[in-house]
Amino acid sequence: MPWSENLLPVRMRRVAVVVPRTGLRGALVRVAEAGCVELDVAEGLEPGPAARRLQAAGGHPGPPLLATEPPGADGPAPVTAPALLKGEAELEERARSAVRQGEVAALAGWCPSGAVAGMADRLRGTGAAFVRLRRPRGVEPPTLLRGARAPRRASFTPLVSAYGTVPYADLDPSWPAGIAYVVMFGIMFGDVGHGALLVLTGLLLWRRAPRRLAGVRTAWPFLVGAGVCGILAGFAYGEFFGPTHLLPVLWLNPLQEPERLLIAAVGFGALLLALAHGAGAVNRWREQGPGWAVYASTGCAGLAVHLGLALAVLALATHRTAPAAAGASVAVLGLGLTAAGVFRTTAGGLEGGTETAVRLLDVVVRVGTNTLSFARLAAFGLTHAALADVVWRGTTGLARHGGAALAGAAAVLVVGTAVTFALEALVAGVQALRLEYYELFSRLFEFQGRPFRPWYVQPAGPVPAGTDPEVTACSPG
Known part of the structure; x- marks a missing residue:
């Protein structure tokens, strides 16, 4: 990395997740687990089934969890049900924001440049493509400062x-x-x-x-x-x-x-x-x-x-x-x-x-x-x-x-x-x-930027050995 890059925020790329409709959920699970992609979410969406069930259960103040498979009709175990429903509600919101054309669905968003190749490899097994797009004219990318996700490293x-x-x-x-x-x-x-x-x-x-x-x-x-x-x-x-x-x-x-x-x-x-x-x-x-x-x-x-x-x-x-x-x-x-x-x-x-x-x-x-x-x-x-x-x-x-x-x-x-x-x-x-x-x-500074807010949901189950739970799974690059 050139030394001058350290004087700038992390470089962002406009990307899209393109996937067959049948594989949309599996691709979104991989994106959520990686925690380094900010997906565009449509405004004004009505709550989905999981969101309505979560509201009926009184919500959940803690972090969400995401199961590989969707909850069944009776829902998961009572203790973990709210966390899983919260994760499922977030997944539903992004799935319903996807643009659909025939049997293909697509979601646009932002990803650190250094993480694009890794995300493409991560999605390859789901049948999804991680596509680089041109930056929209007049749209400023979100800002991610280097070292923002590493509590144990020296960072100001x-x-x-x-x-x-x-x-x-x-x-x-x-x-x-x-x-x-x-x-x-x-x-x-x-x-x-x-x-x-x-x-x-x-x-x-x-x-x-x-x-x-x-x-x-x-x-x-x-x-x-x-x-x-x-x-x-x-x-x-x-x-x-x-x-x-x-x-x-x-x-x-x-x-x-x-x-x-x-x-x-x-x-x-x-x-x-x-x-x-x-x-x-x-x-x-x-x-x-x-x-x-x-x-x-x-x-x-x-x-x-x-x-x-x-x-x-x-x-x-x-x-x-x-x-x-x-x-x-x-x-x-x-x-x-x-x-x-x-x-x-x-x-x-x-x-x-x-x-x-x-x-x-x-x-x-x-x-x-x-x-x-x-x-x-x-x-x-x-x-x-x-x-x-x-x-x-x-x-x-x-x-x-x-x-x-x-x-x-x-x-x-x-x-x-x-x-x-x-x-x-x-x-x-x-x-x-x-x-x-x-x-x-x-x-x-004369203006304010927009912070990079990647979508990250911890997978249901034990955290893999060697993973720091305080750092999201994707490096900013």
């Missing part, structure tokens, strides 16, 4: 999918967004000891998560990544469960040099915003062509405004006139391109000019406020260091008295560290998520 797709569905034409930002998230978390949570606890928690969740916590197992890459970045920042700050002086300060002490930490945080935010603008320009090109990529405020025009203003501010801060003028010129060029793009979408005239002016003001204000918003990285990093300092001062103050005070010092250290760890982990996690969604993702 939950960070993106919680925000929304990436349009099929856009870049898949999962890994860059995940790396940016854990780095921001680490800046706010810089402590070698606290970071090591996060890494340990993430590894335990990955290896031995209880069944009741299976739903949060996908969080383990975030915990491990955030913990590693917290350890690195802790070395930079010289923090090990607070200012214990067990480690030298390799970069700066947050409590002694807050201004330097603040400048670094804002500069880091400006870099992330520039990268987000660049990715946004690529997305606009893929969505609507080069023209929109040039004129969009989340494309090249917005990137020019951001870089121009950043250069101008930096040059003015260092008293350099020529670079400041160059930066201002680049920013004005970006604003001009943005104005041209906005005005083309308005009704024109005075009303269009007013709307364009308001949008330009919004672009400039957002550049400043979004960049300064990253100052919270420094602010919460200082908060973390201050809380750890209070705990350490209380611990050493009690320990000096010796005797019974040593037990109190140990209690202060343990309880204070636990409270600081829990509070700051929550705050850093929320603040990093806020910066990711509001400052960065707002430049990446």
Whole structure:
């Protein structure tokens, strides 16, 4: 697979299952067991016999099961009947959505490109053909991000999918967004000891998560990544469960040099915003062509405004006139391109000019406020260091008295560290998520895609040996 494919959602193919009417059920059973084909379902269908029986039985809240043969007139055993009826109802819905011509039935849908050949082999024994079709004009394929079905593998797709569905034409930002998230978390949570606890928690969740916590197992890459970045920042700050002086300060002490930490945080935010603008320009090109990529405020025009203003501010801060003028010129060029793009979408005239002016003001204000918003990285990093300092001062103050005070010092250290760890982990996690969604993702995405929803029903009977029940039977390819 070319490396560039990893920057895109899984490639989809429009497909059709073509089968003799007599073999339709057998083919659909194979499709359901594979779990990698999204079949088109007709709207407004009346409930079939199995659906009516399921409704009469009061429904079934659990996952469906699918028998190789349809349930008999008396139905299956009472305990498993609702699950089997639910699976049969789903099969009936798709069978009744098939297009029939003479003795042949056909169902269209979507399938990951890498799974097409395997599905064709899987259906060959039923007499069905798995046919590749041309993509319908004006229809966007569903989106499947790589790693979305593998809870035990390192993947940052939950960070993106919680925000929304990436349009099929856009870049898949999962890994860059995940790396940016854990780095921001680490800046706010810089402590070698606290970071090591996060890494340990993430590894335990990955290896031995209880069944009741299976739903949060996908969080383990975030915990491990955030913990590693917290350890690195802790070395930079010289923090090990607070200012214990067990480690030298390799970069700066947050409590002694807050201004330097603040400048670094804002500069880091400006870099992330520039990268987000660049990715946004690529997305606009893929969505609507080069023209929109040039004129969009989340494309090249917005990137020019951001870089121009950043250069101008930096040059003015260092008293350099020529670079400041160059930066201002680049920013004005970006604003001009943005104005041209906005005005083309308005009704024109005075009303269009007013709307364009308001949008330009919004672009400039957002550049400043979004960049300064990253100052919270420094602010919460200082908060973390201050809380750890209070705990350490209380611990050493009690320990000096010796005797019974040593037990109190140990209690202060343990309880204070636990409270600081829990509070700051929550705050850093929320603040990093806020910066990711509001400052960065707002430049990446202008539209929402449609998620890929393959039809998967577990077959009735034991799961084959070696099969991971948390991963559907078909790889996304």
